[in-house]
Amino acid sequence: MTAADQDAPARGAIEAAGRGQLRFLTCGSVDDGKSTLIGRLLVDSRRVFDDQLAALERDSRRFGTTGEDVDYALLLDGLEAEREQGITIDVAWRFFATARRSFVVMDAPGHEQYTRNMATAASTAELAVLLVDARKGLLDQTRRHAAICALFRVRHVVLAVNKIDLAGFSQETFDAIVADFAAFVQPFGFASLTAVPVSARFGDNVVAASPRTPWYGGPALLDLLETIDVESDPAAAPFRLPVQWVARPNAEFRGFAGTVASGRVAVGDAVVVQPSGAGSTVARIVTADGDRDAAAAGDAVTLVLADERDVSRGDLLAAADAPAEVGDQIQAHLLWMGEQPLLPGRACLMRIGTRWVGATVSQIRHRIDVRTLAPLAARRLVLNEIAVCNLSVAAPIAFDSYAADRTTGAFVLVDRETNDTVAAGMIDFGLRRAANLRWERLAVDKAARARLKGQRPCVVWFTGLSGAGKSTIARLVEQRLHAEGLHTYMLDGDNVRHGLNRDLGFTDADRVENIRRVGEVAKLMVDAGLIVLCALISPFRAERQAVRELLGAGEFVEVFVDAPLDLCMARDPKGLYAKARAGRLTNFTGIDSPYERPDAPDLVLDTAAESAEALAEQVVARVRGG
Amino acid sequence: MPSLPIHLRQLEAESIGILREVAAAFERPVMLYSIGKDSSAMLHLARKAFFPGRLPFPLLHVDTTWKFRDMITFRDRTARDLGLDLIVHVNQEGVRAGVDPFRSGSAVHTRVMKTEALKQALEQHRFDAAIGGARRDEERSRAKERVFSLRSASHGWEPRRQRPEPWRLFNTRLAPGESMRVFPLSNWTERDVWEYVRAEGIPVVPLYFAAERPVVERDGMLLVVDDDRFPLRPGEVPRMRRVRFRTLGCYPLTGAIESDATTLDAIVAEMRAATTSERQGRLIDADETASMERKKREGYF
Known part of the structure; x- marks a missing residue:
């Protein structure tokens, strides 16, 4: 069918004019009618096509919860599981445009167990439409959503008091809810808060003012979304551009491509490369549409600098007179997104801007009550919880506080083993010690100490199940090396737990900390020129990898002492397996706590096949050979 | 100053950012080229993203042998005119088995000549990231797709393993055998694409x-x-x-x-x-x- 001869629909038909996009998220309880409201916006602004409506009517009969009426929620619940269960489990992106603006709608799930999804939507939203059921008023969930919006700096909030039809279109009800909400969010400091009485199901005050709420003098929801001014002043922020790609098409051209995160840059501006601190000026701003005089936040451009500077992907170009902070110790708000709880001390990867760098949560300061943003004491952090944490970064990074810059102040943490994105972070500030604590360079260094001893210092790390033979073999190795006149020291898992680590138990979190401390001690001993033999179960790959990264190339020799579990149980030199199986010992590796085998150990010792003496000889040969 | 309407400028910049990310983060990326308007827009965006350089990845067309003749003519001319590195892949097993959309039916034809053929091509060239022109407004399950969408070693898409993408901080890390599908046009609508094609004078079939x-x-x-x-x-x-x-x-x-x-x-x-x-x-x-x-x-x- 041709459409040319039809009347153009009133909305959605005309060019989205000067205002550009508004990115907003919608949140509310499952039963508040959130999906229905968006469905209504899309249908009434004519962004839903006839064939999609036909499918919707079919689905409504099959899965609908609105009796004879079309269930608009089904328009949005895209995944099969959602349609069947009637819940919205993932963020859905929807688009519509009117004469005045184009919109990106991020429909976020309401359940507490999907807080991470909502946070994802909030992270790039300029405005949030928060739904409450007029009959129920503010719920815990409403407070949680408002608090998350505040935390992720969604600056504008529209409170849609829905199902006003079921509350008899009562002004008193509406006013009471709005007063309640305004009082609650007062400390959050939103830039604007507007409330609209709506009936998503029947369309009152959604796209047009309703005659059934004559007491409400404000605009309909769509009107409000079209006209609300969400612009902060992006040009006022200092210039930031994370370098994404170095363009070197030929010997003459070297440009730094990226998207301007904030501020404005013009040809001739002085900029600084961070974290190195090298300065230069902008010679050209290159785009495929020709060179430009200036670029502003949101523009994807390529900068050419006047001087040859060492710049690579991951660096930050910043205004020379207002550079970002540089440091490796930060305090941040973390939303934990991982299925497994946060283990402080475990090394993970941080992505900030275009940079990937190793990082560790060194301390959980306190957790945040996501309904009030009040602090709570906490020793651990699980999925969907938010906490203020200290982080230690493996190398200095350039950053701003999240309050100052939503791009250069934000990061994600990624698990090294699973590659899952496990946390979303917002930087509060850099910790002073990053600037004040310098590593003392000593005149007598590791190489000098090693020369005196006539040996190459290293860590030989024995990992494996309890009873595999780690300590036995390590002791033999130490005896041989000692006999050859080499300087050694042995760190035994059981022994360190009597002193250095006497405060640690056997939970996953404590095991991580146990290995971290032993790793640091071993590093000091290598610095002292020693050959360090470490015999610890060390069940997790991530911690063994972290110790490897503490040390120089070739200084970490991972020895996997391999023995089948049943053999270890049969040996049971300390009687621990018997206790664990009897349930008198918990968190025992191999029984009720996992052991992660090394992927690529430097040496594998098969204790089922060879004697401890023969195996020790292999290790000695390896240490001698380097 | 650029003459594009502001919402198209915003979409263009977002897509360029995504394309640069793919080129920087993966070892062997490829751009799926289906010859349609979305592919034409995407190719145009990629050329802008890497200007003044050449595209840092090849294009891949999975040819089912049942495309319109005009499409193939357009594809070959585009590749020639722009000096593109174009790979055309046909599932020869499917051809030998005589799979065709009339007799085999659309489901079998699509699975063998498109889905299977795509997997073959990705594996044969060991591509670790494939850029596609899918948009979130196309279909309901697409509306929840990530920009960087993780696929298992067998190319399967697991809704529950998809990674959150706060602040567009994309997690591009892969385990051995895994690959990524990347959608730079995620936030475009059909209308945006046409308005962009018109504004930029992009050739289409x-x-x-x-x-x-x-x-x-x-x-x-x-x-x-x-x-x-x-x-x-x-x-x-x-x-x-x-x-x-x-x-x-x-x-x-x-x-x-x-x-x-x-x-x-x-x-x-x-x-x-x-x-x-x-x-x-x-x-x-x-x-x-x-x-x-x-x-x-x-x-x-």
Whole structure:
């Protein structure tokens, strides 16, 4: 069918004019009618096509919860599981445009167990439409959503008091809810808060003012979304551009491509490369549409600098007179997104801007009550919880506080083993010690100490199940090396737990900390020129990898002492397996706590096949050979 | 100053950022090129992203051997004119087995000649990231797709393993064997694409413009008889009708619409007044409500 001869629909038909996009998220309880409201916006602004409506009517009969009426929620619940269960489990992106603006709608799930999804939507939203059921008023969930919006700096909030039809279109009800909400969010400091009485199901005050709420003098929801001014002043922020790609098409051209995160840059501006601190000026701003005089936040451009500077992907170009902070110790708000709880001390990867760098949560300061943003004491952090944490970064990074810059102040943490994105972070500030604590360079260094001893210092790390033979073999190795006149020291898992680590138990979190401390001690001993033999179960790959990264190339020799579990149980030199199986010992590796085998150990010792003496000889040969 | 409307400028910058990210983060990226308007827009964006350099990745066309002839002509001319590194892959096993959309049916044809063929090509060239032109507004299960969408070693899509993407901080890390599908046009609508094509003067296949074409009406769809492989049913006689296409694919599976739109302006005007979605013209989606989600789990793009 041709459409040319039809009347153009009133909305959605005309060019989205000067205002550009508004990115907003919608949140509310499952039963508040959130999906229905968006469905209504899309249908009434004519962004839903006839064939999609036909499918919707079919689905409504099959899965609908609105009796004879079309269930608009089904328009949005895209995944099969959602349609069947009637819940919205993932963020859905929807688009519509009117004469005045184009919109990106991020429909976020309401359940507490999907807080991470909502946070994802909030992270790039300029405005949030928060739904409450007029009959129920503010719920815990409403407070949680408002608090998350505040935390992720969604600056504008529209409170849609829905199902006003079921509350008899009562002004008193509406006013009471709005007063309640305004009082609650007062400390959050939103830039604007507007409330609209709506009936998503029947369309009152959604796209047009309703005659059934004559007491409400404000605009309909769509009107409000079209006209609300969400612009902060992006040009006022200092210039930031994370370098994404170095363009070197030929010997003459070297440009730094990226998207301007904030501020404005013009040809001739002085900029600084961070974290190195090298300065230069902008010679050209290159785009495929020709060179430009200036670029502003949101523009994807390529900068050419006047001087040859060492710049690579991951660096930050910043205004020379207002550079970002540089440091490796930060305090941040973390939303934990991982299925497994946060283990402080475990090394993970941080992505900030275009940079990937190793990082560790060194301390959980306190957790945040996501309904009030009040602090709570906490020793651990699980999925969907938010906490203020200290982080230690493996190398200095350039950053701003999240309050100052939503791009250069934000990061994600990624698990090294699973590659899952496990946390979303917002930087509060850099910790002073990053600037004040310098590593003392000593005149007598590791190489000098090693020369005196006539040996190459290293860590030989024995990992494996309890009873595999780690300590036995390590002791033999130490005896041989000692006999050859080499300087050694042995760190035994059981022994360190009597002193250095006497405060640690056997939970996953404590095991991580146990290995971290032993790793640091071993590093000091290598610095002292020693050959360090470490015999610890060390069940997790991530911690063994972290110790490897503490040390120089070739200084970490991972020895996997391999023995089948049943053999270890049969040996049971300390009687621990018997206790664990009897349930008198918990968190025992191999029984009720996992052991992660090394992927690529430097040496594998098969204790089922060879004697401890023969195996020790292999290790000695390896240490001698380097 | 650029003359693009501000919302198109924002979309363009976002897509360019995504394309640069792919080039920087992966070892062997490839851009899926399907010859349609979305691919044309995406190719244009990629050329802008890496200006003044060349595209840092090849293009891959999975040829089912049932594309419109005009598409193949356009593909080869585009590759030649722009000096592109174009890989064309055909599932030869499927060809040998005689899979065809008429006799094998659309489901088998799509699985063997598109889904399987794509997997073959990705594995043969060991591509670790494939850039595609899918948009979130196309279909319901697409609305929840990530920009960087993780696929298992067997190319399956697991809804629960998809990674959150706060602040567009994309997690591009892969385990051995895994790969990424990347969608730079995620936040574009069909209308945005057409307005961009018009504003930037991007060449598209002539099939998008109305012309007299030999048409057979079958199962409520207008099919264009593009070559003599089209088996006419008793009583079917191709009639010349003024039609164009909103989306392009395999000609026996792609429905035309009657239209007089012979210019980009006319197409945009038609678009603004459209009352049906573009996927209505695609036979492969009609099977059942959640067919796209199932296909994606199996490795469809």
